Amino acid sequence: MIAALASPAVPGRISFWDGPSRLSEVSADRGAATVNLPSTLSTGKHELRAVFTPTDDVCYASATATTSLTVTAAPTKTQLRLSPGTAHFGQPGRIAVHATVSLGVSGRVDFHDGTRRLGSVAVRRAAASLTLPRGLSAGTHRIRAVFSPSGTAHAPSQTQAVLTVRPRPTTTTLKLTRTTQSFGRNRATARVAVAGGPAGRVAIWDGRRRLATVVVVRGSATYKLPARLKRGTHRVLAEFAPANPGQHTSSTSTTVKLRIR
Numbered sequence: 001m002i003a004a005l006a007s008p009a010v011p012g013r014i015s016f017w018d019g020p021s022r023l024s025e026v027s028a029d030r031g032a033a034t035v036n037l038p039s040t041l042s043t044g045k046h047e048l049r050a051v052f053t054p055t056d057d058v059c060y061a062s063a064t065a066t067t068s069l070t071v072t073a074a075p076t077k078t079q080l081r082l083s084p085g086t087a088h089f090g091q092p093g094r095i096a097v098h099a100t101v102s103l104g105v106s107g108r109v110d111f112h113d114g115t116r117r118l119g120s121v122a123v124r125r126a127a128a129s130l131t132l133p134r135g136l137s138a139g140t141h142r143i144r145a146v147f148s149p150s151g152t153a154h155a156p157s158q159t160q161a162v163l164t165v166r167p168r169p170t171t172t173t174l175k176l177t178r179t180t181q182s183f184g185r186n187r188a189t190a191r192v193a194v195a196g197g198p199a200g201r202v203a204i205w206d207g208r209r210r211l212a213t214v215v216v217v218r219g220s221a222t223y224k225l226p227a228r229l230k231r232g233t234h235r236v237l238a239e240f241a242p243a244n245p246g247q248h249t250s251s252t253s254t255t256v257k258l259r260i261r
Contacts, residue, residue: 004050073155174253
């Protein structure tokens with residue numbers, strides 16, 4: 001609303017201007033008039049004028065008063081939700097990102113993973129959604145949603161959520177081709193399987209003694225145990241170390257007993 005007061009309070013009309021554009025013209029009631037400013041005023045600085053034109057222009061002269069008005073963009077609010085909020089590297093499921101913005105404001109939402117731009121989605125019914133790409137690296141990801149409204153009436157807004165991608169768990173299984181071995185001959189073979197087929201190496205242990213380290217190929221590895229293990233009972237196990245610890249976890253098999261006669 002804008003108000004103007006003419007003095008002396010003589011009959012006349014007051015016109016209101018925004019720069020070169022006339023907003024309204026009303027009769028002065030005892031020298032005063034008020035009007036509501038249009039809701040469509042653009043953001044920025046406006047030079048407003050009120051021009052009084054007296055009915056008796058012989059005895060009274062017209063008069064002008066000015067003021068300035070700064071229109072700022074209306075604030076908006078953006079919220080972000082991840083579904084699910086945690087994941088494992090390489091898991092089959094996809095992760096959806098849902099952004100909600102102020103109701104009734106059109107525009108687009110840009111999604112980012114740190115400095116990497118994931119995509120841009122138009123807002124429909126105050127919401128925008130995006131499915132994250134497969135193969136996100138293990139670790140902490142800061143997913144950010146930046147809302148850019150259409151036009152200048154509303155201000156942009158943004159928010160972020162943290163997504164944790166954990167290394168994928170592995171399972172290591174050890175089997176021996178025989179559990180009884182004669183000293184110096186009939187060597188047993190250790191067969192190791194790592195679920196999921198990750199790359200890495202397997203250490204074969206006899207109690208606290210490491211017998212060998214072998215490369216895992218397509219999720220499996222084999223090792224022929226030494227022929228001259230001491231007579232008695234040996235506790236053999238396999239310990240998997242992934243080539244990329246950020247993508248897969250290490251794992252250890254259960255112990256398998258080997259009897260040397």
